[in-house]
Amino acid sequence: MRYRHYGHTVRVSRVRKNTGPAAHHRLTGVDDDRDPHNLVDRLRRGEEKAFTGLVERFHTRLTRFALTFVDRRELAEDAAQETWAAVLDGIDRFEGRASLDTWLFQICANRARSIAERERRVVPVDPTGPTVDPGLFNASGGWASPVPVWADGVEERLDAAVLADRIRREVEELPEPLRQVVTLRDVDGFTAAQVCEILAISPANQRVRLHRGRARIRELLQREVTRP
Amino acid sequence: MSLLRRFGRGGLVCRDAVELVTDYLDGALSPGDRRRFEEHLALCPHCAEYLRQIQVSITLTGRVDPERLDPAAMDALTELYRNWRQERDG
Numbered sequence: 491m492r493y494r495h496y497g498h499t500v501r502v503s504r505v506r507k508n509t510g511p512a513a514h515h516r517l518t519g520v521d522d523d524r525d526p527h528n529l530v531d532r533l534r535r536g537e538e539k540a541f542t543g544l545v546e547r548f549h550t551r552l553t554r555f556a557l558t559f560v561d562r563r564e565l566a567e568d569a570a571q572e573t574w575a576a577v578l579d580g581i582d583r584f585e586g587r588a589s590l591d592t593w594l595f596q597i598c599a600n601r602a603r604s605i606a607e608r609e610r611r612v613v614p615v616d617p618t619g620p621t622v623d624p625g626l627f628n629a630s631g632g633w634a635s636p637v638p639v640w641a642d643g644v645e646e647r648l649d650a651a652v653l654a655d656r657i658r659r660e661v662e663e664l665p666e667p668l669r670q671v672v673t674l675r676d677v678d679g680f681t682a683a684q685v686c687e688i689l690a691i692s693p694a695n696q697r698v699r700l701h702r703g704r705a706r707i708r709e710l711l712q713r714e715v716t717r718p
Numbered sequence: 719m720s721l722l723r724r725f726g727r728g729g730l731v732c733r734d735a736v737e738l739v740t741d742y743l744d745g746a747l748s749p750g751d752r753r754r755f756e757e758h759l760a761l762c763p764h765c766a767e768y769l770r771q772i773q774v775s776i777t778l779t780g781r782v783d784p785e786r787l788d789p790a791a792m793d794a795l796t797e798l799y800r801n802w803r804q805e806r807d808g
Contacts, residue, residue: 708768
């Protein structure tokens with residue numbers, strides 16, 4: 491895999507376009523147990539460890555996120571790398587209107603979208619329809635048969651590594667609009683408001699996508715739990 | 719849109735209740751809808767179980783770890799940082 495160096499060619503002004511009125515929420519995330527401005531200050535001062543710490547924490551997540559916009563791994567790597575170049579380019583202008591991690595993912599979403607456009611990738615549409623198989627309900631809308639009960643702590647009894655692997659693969663197979671939201675919310679731990687900012691989507695759309703994705707993962711687990 | 723408008727004056731049915739789980743967990747239901755949802759759960763062990771299963775799913779999804787960082791990527795990004803600092807500081 492190749493890595494390029496971008497110097498100062500990435501324009502941050504384009505990247506920040508999507509920072510809408512929702513962007514005024516509190517600073518959280520990256521350095522939330524300390525002063526979040528501290529990390530930004532250390533980056534500005536040229537403290538290499540502040541930067542490599544961020545890279546360690548976020549680079550593979552950014553790449554995984556970028557892969558929800560582009561089809562090829564190396565394009566996702568490009569988007570992630572361009573994100574870091576844009577971060578350095580814009581760090582002196584970073585005002586902390588969004589948290590640093592939200593900002594990172596916003597930039598990455600914009601970079602990845604540009605690459606996807608350049609590659610003429612078709613933007614996938616959100617799936618619609620019920621999230622639970624309608625055949626499971628009777629004519630009056632009640633469950634046709636009882637929901638199989640998962641024993642208490644059943645998740646602890648399954649092989650954690652195997653389970654995590656199955657879930658990862660299920661998440662990877664979700665349609666992109668669902669995968670973006672499920673990954674940001676339930677894997678990376680962003681709040682609903684942050685996900686709306688990162689993806690520039692409405693709160694209602696965020697919840698619809700998230701719910702649909704979660705229902706798919708629940709179905710997978712249902713199969714795992716009831717596996718003989 | 720209010721659930722009252724969507725579902726009429728009767729109680730929630732299971733088919734509709736399962737679609738509200740994420741709105742419920744995100745605190746996005748109106749007080750009235752929230753009450754109706756909770757009333758339904760109190761009477762319907764199956765939907766209560768469905769909610770619990772979604773919560774377990776969320777917990778388990780949170781255990782999916784990111785991949786390991788490729789050392790080549792770290793090297794390239796460290797160099798990017800050093801170049802940036804050098805250019806900036808002249």
